[in-house]
Amino acid sequence: MQTIEEWVSVLSSIVWGPYMLALLVGTGLYLTIxxxxxxxxxxxxxxxxxxxxxxxxxxxxxxxxxxxxxxAATVGIGNIVGVATAITFGGPGAVFWMWVTxxxxxxxxxxxxxxxxHYREKGPQGxxxxxxxxxxxxxxxxxxxxxxxxxxxxxxxxxxxxxQSNATANILAVTFEIPTSVTGIVLTLLTGLxxxxxxxxxxxxxxxxxxxxxxxxxxxSLWVLAQHINEIPQAFGLIFYHAFNPSAASxxxxxxxxxxxxxxxxxxGVFSNESGLGSAPIxxxxxxxxxxxxxxxxxxxxTFIDTLVVxxxxxxxxxxxxxxxxxxxxxxxxxxxxxxxxxxxxxVVVAIAIAFFAFSTLIGWSxxxxxxxxxxxxxxxxxxxxxxxxxxxxxxxxxxxxxxxxFSDLMNxxxxxxxxxxxxxxxxxxxxxxxxxxxSSSK
Numbered sequence: 001m002q003t004i005e006e007w008v009s010v011l012s013s014i015v016w017g018p019y020m021l022a023l024l025v026g027t028g029l030y031l032t033i034x035x036x037x038x039x040x041x042x043x044x045x046x047x048x049x050x051x052x053x054x055x056x057x058x059x060x061x062x063x064x065x066x067x068x069x070x071x072a073a074t075v076g077i078g079n080i081v082g083v084a085t086a087i088t089f090g091g092p093g094a095v096f097w098m099w100v101t102x103x104x105x106x107x108x109x110x111x112x113x114x115x116x117x118h119y120r121e122k123g124p125q126g127x128x129x130x131x132x133x134x135x136x137x138x139x140x141x142x143x144x145x146x147x148x149x150x151x152x153x154x155x156x157x158x159x160x161x162x163x164q165s166n167a168t169a170n171i172l173a174v175t176f177e178i179p180t181s182v183t184g185i186v187l188t189l190l191t192g193l194x195x196x197x198x199x200x201x202x203x204x205x206x207x208x209x210x211x212x213x214x215x216x217x218x219x220x221s222l223w224v225l226a227q228h229i230n231e232i233p234q235a236f237g238l239i240f241y242h243a244f245n246p247s248a249a250s251x252x253x254x255x256x257x258x259x260x261x262x263x264x265x266x267x268x269g270v271f272s273n274e275s276g277l278g279s280a281p282i283x284x285x286x287x288x289x290x291x292x293x294x295x296x297x298x299x300x301x302x303t304f305i306d307t308l309v310v311x312x313x314x315x316x317x318x319x320x321x322x323x324x325x326x327x328x329x330x331x332x333x334x335x336x337x338x339x340x341x342x343x344x345x346x347x348v349v350v351a352i353a354i355a356f357f358a359f360s361t362l363i364g365w366s367x368x369x370x371x372x373x374x375x376x377x378x379x380x381x382x383x384x385x386x387x388x389x390x391x392x393x394x395x396x397x398x399x400x401x402x403x404x405x406x407f408s409d410l411m412n413x414x415x416x417x418x419x420x421x422x423x424x425x426x427x428x429x430x431x432x433x434x435x436x437x438x439x440s441s442s443k
Contacts, residue, residue, distance in 0.1 A: 008406045015413035021266045024276040027420050028104030031111050034427055035434055039106035039300055042438075046297035059288030060126040063298045065203030066287035070280040070302050072206040073160070073364025075214060075310055076357045077167055078272035080350060083314040084333035087324055090264030091247030091256035092238035095315040097265025098272070102307030105275030106300045111423050111430045113299035116281030117292035118433060124379045126199055129285025130368075131278035131419040132375045139425045141418075145375070148278060148418040151411045152372035158408025160365025161389060162396025164358040166404075169397040171358075175351035184397030187359065192390045195366045199286050202367050206360065213356040214310060220349050221313035224341045228320035235319035273306045277412060278419030282368045293437035362393065 032039065052063050061069070086094035112131070119137045120129030132152075135145035165187050169180040194205045225232060243265075247256040256264075274280060280299060287295040314334055318324050321337035328336045338346030366389050373385040396404075423430070 005403050005406065008403065008410055012406050012410040012413065015410055016267065018263070020413060020416065021263070021270065023420060024108075024270050024416060025101060025104055025266060027276060027423060028101070028106075028108040031107040031423070031427065031430070032104050034431055035107055035110075038434060039103070039110060042297060043106075043301070043304065046301050049294060049298050050301065052294070053288075057288045057290045058122070058127070060199050060286040061203035061288065062207075063287050063289065063295060065207045066283050066295065067298050067302055068206040068210040069199075069203055069283040069286075069364050069367060070299060071214070071305060071364075072210050072360035073279060073283070073368065074272065074274050074302060074306050074361070075210070076164070076272075076361035077354060078268060079306065079310045079357065080314055080334050080354055081331060082268040082272050083311050084318060085330040086264045086268035087315065087318055088330040088333060089256065090261040091242045092235070092319055093240075093242030093244070093247060093256070093258065093261035094265035094268070095239045095312070095319075096243035097262050098269035098307060098311055098315075101266050101269030101275065102273055102303055102311070105270070105273050105303045105307065108275040108423065109273070109280060109303045110296045110300040111427070112276075112278060112281035112419070113284035113296035114292045114430050114433050115422065115426055116285040117287065117289060117295050118429065120285040123374065125374065125382055127286045128371055128374060130282035130371060131415075131422055132372065133285075134426060135418055135422045138429065139422050141421075141425075144418040144421065148415060149372040149375045151414040151418075152279070152282075153369050153376065155408055155411040155415060156365050156369025156372065157389070157392050158404050159412050160369060160408075161362055161392045162399070162404050163408055164362040164365075165393045165396035166399070168355045168358045171351045171354045175347060180398050184394045187362075187397060188390055188394045190359070191362065191366070191393045194363055195386050195390060199367055202363055203286075205363060209356070209360055213353070213360065214305070217349075217353045217357075218310065218313050220338075220342075220353075221317050224317050224338060224346075225313075225320060227341050231320040232316060235316050238319055239315070269307055269311070272311055273303045275303050276420055276423075277416045278422075279365075279368050279415065282371050283364070285371075286367075291437065293433050 050064055050067060086098060115134040115138060116129045119134040120127050132145035132149040135148060136142040168187060169183040172178045172183050173180050194201055243261060244258060246258055280302060284295050284299045289295045318333060318337045321340045323333055323336040323340060335347045335350040338350050342349065369389060370382055370385055373381050
């Protein structure tokens with residue numbers, strides 16, 4: 001077993017190495033140029049579409065519910081611990097490179113959603129779409145679509161399920177001394193209540209919980225930043241300066257090179273917003289709409305909210321505090337930074353945020369896995385999948401998951417390869433749909 005774990009760890013480091021990160025950012029940059037910076041000029045219009053209902057159009061859930069389902073899956077531990085990890089190992093400059101992944105990732109996320117809606121189809125369990133469908137129907141590579149679905153189904157049980165329930169159980173055990181078994185039982189019951197109802201149930205749940213948890217976390221962060229308002233300009237200065245200059249060692253901070261800032265900033269940014277991995281377009285395909293571009297614009301705001309808003313809040317809280325220069329570990333850094341202003345309340349805020357973010361990620365990924373399983377085995381396999389997914393929540397909450405983390409990272413990374421191939425092969429369709437939409441209106 002140890003040999004298998006070592007091989008998985010090595011493969012994961014290769015998949016998430018510099019070539020993959022360069023491919024992810026490079027694809028986003030290519031799409032940004034191809035679409036003439038569409039994510040910048042169309043962002044106000046995209047934000048205005050979020051609450052559009054399109055009640056008479058084909059689809060299972062509203063634009064808003066589709067966005068919230070995708071946000072549920074992406075706004076997670078990466079927004080708290082991931083940002084802290086980037087700063088700990090890459091220095092303040094890593095935040096700049098996280099922003100870069102967010103800005104070019106908006107074009108990637110938009111493109112994924114255009115193709116997802118364009119090539120979706122209606123099945124017995126509602127709309128189905130995503131990379132497996134646009135790889136099969138659009139690119140004419142069904143075997144690549146099958147590979148993507150296999151990687152997604154595996155990742156759903158790992159990074160989308162057991163690792164999330166494990167993180168929730170552990171943080172509640174450490175902060176509130178709640179036994180992991182109790183947390184596991186509660187999470188299992190809650191997951192069953194939401195997941196067994198399908199996308200309509202998931203959409204209703206995420207439409208309620210995601211805006212609440214993001215607003216609450218951002219509000220707490222803004223309150224902390226208000227107490228350190230004079231340090232905010234300096235924090236931005238550190239971010240921009242150290243993006244292009246090495247971070248010198250100081251006190252408990254070991255320092256970081258420019259290469260480290262880029263590596264950890266890009267890696268943690270991609271991990272947080274998932275642009276290019278192909279997960280979010282699965283939710284986009286369920287939206288009620290008659291136009292692929294309309295939902296794609298809404299989907300694009302997901303990356304903006306995740307990276308440019310939520311991750312930035314975490315980064316500024318850390319950089320306006322002193323804990324990051326005192327050798328505090330990445331896992332405790334955000335909590336310690338909050339605690340400098342809020343005391344023990346800061347630790348409670350971060351613990352609750354991690355619990356909510358992790359559980360919402362679990363719910364969002366349940367739908368991704370479901371659609372991957374439906375593609376592989378048909379609609380008759382969905383109920384069986386849902387039951388297994390619910391059982392896995394309990395297993396994750398009470399089990400040590402070192403191997404599962406590495407295996408999940410590997411599957412998550414492997415999803416990107418076929419998806420990026422599909423985006424590049426079908427970029428002409430993305431361009432045509434975009435030109436049609438914007439030329440037919442004054443948007």
